Amino acid sequence: MLITQLKSKEAIEALAKGKTVIINCHGCKEVYFPEHEAEKLQKELSADGGVARIITTDYICNPDNLKLQLKKHMDAVEGADAVLVFSCGVGVQTVAGMFESKRVYSCCDTYPLPGFQGVTPLTVNCAQCGECYLNYTGGICPITACSKSLVNGQCGGSKNGMCEVDKNMECGWERIYRKLEKLNRLDVLNCAPKLRKYGNPDAE
Numbered sequence: 479m480l481i482t483q484l485k486s487k488e489a490i491e492a493l494a495k496g497k498t499v500i501i502n503c504h505g506c507k508e509v510y511f512p513e514h515e516a517e518k519l520q521k522e523l524s525a526d527g528g529v530a531r532i533i534t535t536d537y538i539c540n541p542d543n544l545k546l547q548l549k550k551h552m553d554a555v556e557g558a559d560a561v562l563v564f565s566c567g568v569g570v571q572t573v574a575g576m577f578e579s580k581r582v583y584s585c586c587d588t589y590p591l592p593g594f595q596g597v598t599p600l601t602v603n604c605a606q607c608g609e610c611y612l613n614y615t616g617g618i619c620p621i622t623a624c625s626k627s628l629v630n631g632q633c634g635g636s637k638n639g640m641c642e643v644d645k646n647m648e649c650g651w652e653r654i655y656r657k658l659e660k661l662n663r664l665d666v667l668n669c670a671p672k673l674r675k676y677g678n679p680d681a682e
């Protein structure tokens with residue numbers, strides 16, 4: 479089980495710059511999702527005309543389902559500067575994986591709750607760390623993609639792009655670097671104080 483909580487209003491507002499598309503995931507109904515808070519905030523974000531579309535769907539953690547659900551919204555997503563995802567960390571990573579060249583941001587933090595975790599086979603993982611880092615790692619989770627769960631960069635032990643702890647796994651931080659480079663967001667790696675204060679790289 480897990481619980482998702484909205485990031486602060488100022489953090490989400492700072493992420494919602496330019497033309498945006500919002501994706502809400504209402505899957506996993508046994509898991510708490512702050513539907514009403516999210517809806518209120520999204521109405522406020524829409525008031526200035528920057529939100530091109532709000533998509534509410536379910537099980538975005540399943541890439542095949544996600545592809546199907548987004549089929550009729552592809553024009554809006556492709557035309558957007560950023561995609562804001564309101565879901566657990568697995569959902570955000572799945573969207574970020576589908577849109578490799580698009581800025582995909584997490585608007586929630588994910589916390590663990592004791593209980594059944596489900597049996598859905600996942601291609602990415604969220605360790606429910608309680609402070610989602612995906613907004614400054616290009617949508618790749620440093621907690622689960624790095625063997626040491628480092629949040630401040632590479633340990634320096636990787637060889638030929640592979641992890642020193644698990645030689646069958648690509649170094650998570652090399653993946654993060656390449657992804658940020660592709661997004662033209664290597665600047666994010668230099669904005670630690672802003673990130674600590676606001677939880678996102680684009681706060682003023």
Ligand code: SF4
Pocket residue numbers: 567568587588603604605606607608609610611612619620621622
């Ligand atoms: S940083 Fe990783 S573990 Fe933490 S909430 Fe985000 S996806 Fe989950």
Ligand code: SF4
Pocket residue numbers: 623624625626627628631632633634635636637640641642643644648649650651652
């Ligand atoms: S080699 Fe890369 S993935 Fe492995 S522990 Fe070091 S930083 Fe993490």
